[in-house]
Amino acid sequence: MELDRAELSPGGASSPTQWSPSALGQACSEVLHRLTGHEARRASARRVALKDFSALIETTEWDRLLEGSGQPLRRAAETLGQVTKALEKYAAPPKEEACAGSAHSEVPEKAVEVGVLFLRLLEKVEAGKNCLVCPAWKTVLGHLAGPIYIFAITHLLEQPWTSPRSREVAGEVRSSLLKVTQCSSVAGFLRGENEDERFPVIMGLLKPYLNKESWKNNPAVKHVFSWTLQQVTRPWLTQHLERILPPSLLISDDYQTENKVLGVHCLHHIVLNVPAADLLQYNRAQVVYHAIFNHLYMPEHHLIQAVLLCLLDLFPILEKAQNWKGDASRPTTHCDEVLQLVLTHMEPEHRLLLRRTYARNLPAFVNRLGILTVRHMKRLERVIVGYLEVYDGPEEEARLKILETLKLLMQYTWPRISCRVVVLLRALLKLICDVARDTNLTPDPVKNALLQEATDCLILLDHCSQGRVKGLLAKIVLSCDDSTVVSCIRKVQWVSADASYHGT
Missing domain, CATH: 1.20.930 (Transcription Elongation Factor S-II; Chain A)
Structure with a gap:
């Protein structure tokens, strides 16, 4: 890395070829190796990698670098994006079972360190793009935006792995990212206010961590997914139904009440923002109904409240699939089924919080x-x-x-x-x-x-x-x-x- 740093240093030769995308790609590859290779297990190696990347950000002439084009620039941007992903993972909280003691307390410190690097990187890209006639900066930003967004949301919310300082830095990273991408809000950033929508990119980055085997490896992923999902509304959400429905069902099916509630909130957002025709296709609405109906047997008032609110908005969709002829009695509906179960649970219930939750939602069922x-x-x-x-x-x-x-x-x-x-x-x-x-x-x-x-x-x-x-x-x-x-x-x-x- 010392050679690369010398080549990219202002004190080195000033020939423009020494500031080429290929030189940046080579330097980023070295940083990436130290962050993800065998030596990444050593804390000293990771610290050196962060120092090298910091120096790389400071010594690179981004305005001249981004004037490049073609395959070298794309390869350099890709490698830079991989480094950004590695840094985001470096600052991510450990597995839930490992979130204790020193492993847990180190996360906010790492987040601050990485967040400062991302701020400086975004500042350089912002400064570089203002000097360019050719929009090559979009190629670089396309590889950076996704991982930096995930980092910002991971540490922006109040969670066990965040601190006031790490949340502050994450907020600054989010604001800087919106400024560089010229978006007025996170929702605009995700749906593509000025460019192609980035929601599919974010979902693609989260997808490997949202399957049955891996979704608990990083406790922040479920919160990033849920928060991101709820920023996208109709009509933009419909086309992503196949991406968002399976993870929402997976989270809601967990044994922990906290995860059940989070999953039900995701499903409720989908019910509210996806047209009934799409939810009825392939019996998706029925799948959602059966997935959350069983939660009504859980004696947790927060969960019951989330489930009942979701079901009340799901009933009109389910009833669209029912055909009633006026010459026969009306068929029993899903609303009847749920109300029958709710009343069965209400009669003997003695816990005040559950009694209030049931009573709070009962008028809506009678109205329905x-x-x-x-x-x-x-x-x-x-x-x-x-x-x-x-x-x-x-x-x-x-x-x-x-x-x-x-x-x-x-x-x-x-x-x-x-x-x-x-x-x-x-x-x-x-x-x-x-x-x-x-x-x-x-x-x-x-x-x-x-x-x-x-x-x-x-x-x-x-x-x-x-x-x-x-x-x-x-x-x-x-x-x-x-x-x-x-x-x-x-x-x-x-x-x-x-x-x-x-x-x-």
């Missing part, structure tokens, strides 16, 4: 099914009554969402409500009494919201029962001495006084 919710009336009634009885903490999220569900249920299925008036009336009055007697635990705004929602439910219940509720409440007012309860009952009577009962 509409009048077809009658198929689940018995179980819904038990869940509603059971959840209204249990205090849910100061925010009362579960009970508020259950009241919202009950309102929707009465609006959609009002002909079936009259036979359930007594059960629902008892549950609502008990809730109002509990809230009225609660003097310490629940904040006043939450209490008011609960009382308002419960009162609205009583008004709807009265409409559905042709005024029966108003008659039953008249007896309660005479014997009740709680002003809050009486106030809620009076509201029901006032609103219902002039109502005409022809359904809701």
Whole structure:
């Protein structure tokens, strides 16, 4: 390497041939050998390689070098790209099982060192391209952009292998890369704001590390894939479906909850940004459905939340493939199947976080099914009554969402409500009494919201029962001495006084 450095040094001969692409390629090959060859196992060899590459960046006249063309320039650019890939791997975190102790703590330091090199390299390319008539710099940048992008995203996000300093440097690398490529955002960089799209290039670099055998060798790869995927939206994502769907399914199928959630987020992004026709082709939508349906058996509230949100957006796509003829009963849908399982899990559930997660998503299922919710009336009634009885903490999220569900249920299925008036009336009055007697635990705004929602439910219940509720409440007012309860009952009577009962 000393010879190469002498040839590329400003103190050496000044003949233009000594600044040729072939000389750069030879020097880069030496650096690459020290980073990836047998001697790369020694820390001293890697440090020398980094020093040599730093010197190479500083001593090369990039504006004159990039005036070259043809095969020598392409070979030099290719070798430079291989060095960049090697440096990105050098700064990458080790395998998950090895992420401990000194091996883990060394990663941010390496990232800062490599990030500074990338910043200087990008600065040189930026300075060189401004002096050129011939756009040969694009050839070099085409080999550098992918690995530098992966490095930046690997260390940009807050992860166990990053530090404030390494994240700062990674952010600067990303900004510099966008500046050199003349892109206004990462999304523009990926979809090719000014040049050919780079998303396929990035996916191609990640592909060897996203198969069943290797995807855990680098714990950063799944995060880079997920973050990159979510920067690309429709219509650009559709053409890459074959590249992005298998890794997303692979990550979601892992035994670790963190990976399941990450994979489901990727699948959800695909569902939202790929046309239904493409997802229905080759039964892809069914594959996604079955892949995440089984996650509903996991008692992890973060996972359940991610799965339910994804399924709610997947149902319209799955239903496009179903044909219903008006002369027959409507077939059971995937939404029915999921709601049945959710209600089965909700009934005995005692963990507050899971109860809140289920209750949070229940109104969307009732909205989705509409009048077809009658198929689940018995179980819904038990869940509603059971959840209204249990205090849910100061925010009362579960009970508020259950009241919202009950309102929707009465609006959609009002002909079936009259036979359930007594059960629902008892549950609502008990809730109002509990809230009225609660003097310490629940904040006043939450209490008011609960009382308002419960009162609205009583008004709807009265409409559905042709005024029966108003008659039953008249007896309660005479014997009740709680002003809050009486106030809620009076509201029901006032609103219902002039109502005409022809359904809701």
